[in-house]
Amino acid sequence: MTSSTAVAEETGRSYVLTHLDILESEAVHIIREVAGEFEKPVLLFSGGKDSIVMLHLALKAFAPAPMPFPLLHVDTGHNFPEVIGHRDRTVARHKLRLHVASVQEFIDEGLLRERPDGTRNPLQTVPLVHAIREHRFDAVFGGGRRDEEKARAKERVFSLRDEFSQWDPRRQRPELWNLYNGRHAPGEHVRVFPLSNWTELDVWQYIAREGIDLPEIYFAHRREVFRRDGMWLTAGEWGGPRDGEPVCERMVRYRTVGDMSCTGAVDSDATDLRAVIAETAASRLTERGATRADDKLSEAAMEDRKREGYF
Structure with a gap:
């Protein structure tokens, strides 16, 4: 020994x-x-x-x-x-x-x-x-x-x-x-x-282990959003929504945070860290691939x- x-x-x-x-x-x-x-x-x-x-x-x-x-x-x-x-x-x-x-x-x-x-x-x-x-x-x-x-x-x-x-x-x-x-x-x-x-x-598991405080939009909440290019976007001064883009209220959260004009929310009921970790583990899309319009401008954007x- x-x-x-x-x-x-x-x-x-x-x-x-x-x-x-x-x-x-x-x-x-x-x-x-x-x-x-x-x-x-x-x-x-x-x-x-x-x-x-x-x-x-x-x-x-x-x-x-x-x-x-x-x-x-x-x-x-x-x-x-x-x-x-x-x-x-x-x-x-x-x-x-x-x-x-x-x-x-x-x-x-x-x-x-x-x-x-x-x-x-x-x-x-x-x-x-x-x-x-x-x-x-x-x-x-x-x-x-x-x-x-x-x-x-x-x-x-x-x-x-x-x-x-x-x-x-x-x-x-x-x-x-x-x-x-x-x-x-x-x-x-x-x-x-x-x-x-x-x-x-790893990031979410570390946040849970360390008890790190985050902005509340990372957890599921009711929010007024509209659909564009396959993503749920939040209305704002940047120019959304356009005609033909109706606003509705949904239960969503954000996986990543950037400019409001290109960062989409995902449908979710994950209101706490344990649920977010389970949801992340089951996802087959990266956070940017699922919710960032600026990465879809071109193949090499x-x-x-x-x-x-x-x-």
Whole structure:
């Protein structure tokens, strides 16, 4: 009998790591590596579940000390009020620094133009790149996961962006044995994805284990919605509904959160974490594939946006 086994039997404690322990350990390691290697990191925070989990991991990585870098939110102006409210409460509760890059301000200044379809998700790239340059951030944490979409599945944990914030898949670096290469030239920066190896189910199971608070729209509730392109959308100032798109009240929830114009709800009766986990485990569609219209603009929509500087 090994000494560790004897100790475990004597104390009644288990030293076997669960898959969530392993994922958490990997993410915390990545976050600490960035804090030690880069001068001005920033964490992208939208108030969505993935960025909330990423923030939880970052707070845990440095506790009891304060988190050593700020948050950045690219605000489309068409966000769900519940999500913005949760964002502001989270920032206040943890006394965090928040930078907001506003798509609406860029439109008002004539630097961006509204799209005919009303969606602003593709317009986030310019304010994001401007904020990175303005504040000289050299590492940007994102909540992307490889299971979400095929372009994200191709990206490394440390993803080098050139001086124009563009992504070149041919310049990706090997990451053997969890060794991450953060070297970059002046003007370049690195996008970092601590949740790369997580799945949507992992995220929900971790939220349940850690007791993490989320915006209420992630759970089933009655909501006025209308049907467009096979999705239930919420009416708003972005331009919906059109003629012939009747509004009805349904029991729905959101699997992912983005711009109101392109983020659809799903029919659901999952009002608590246990029900959401069961529903997620039974799903055969990724959250973005089921509810994000901006990913359906073309076969390579996400990869095209990533090449231009998108998350």
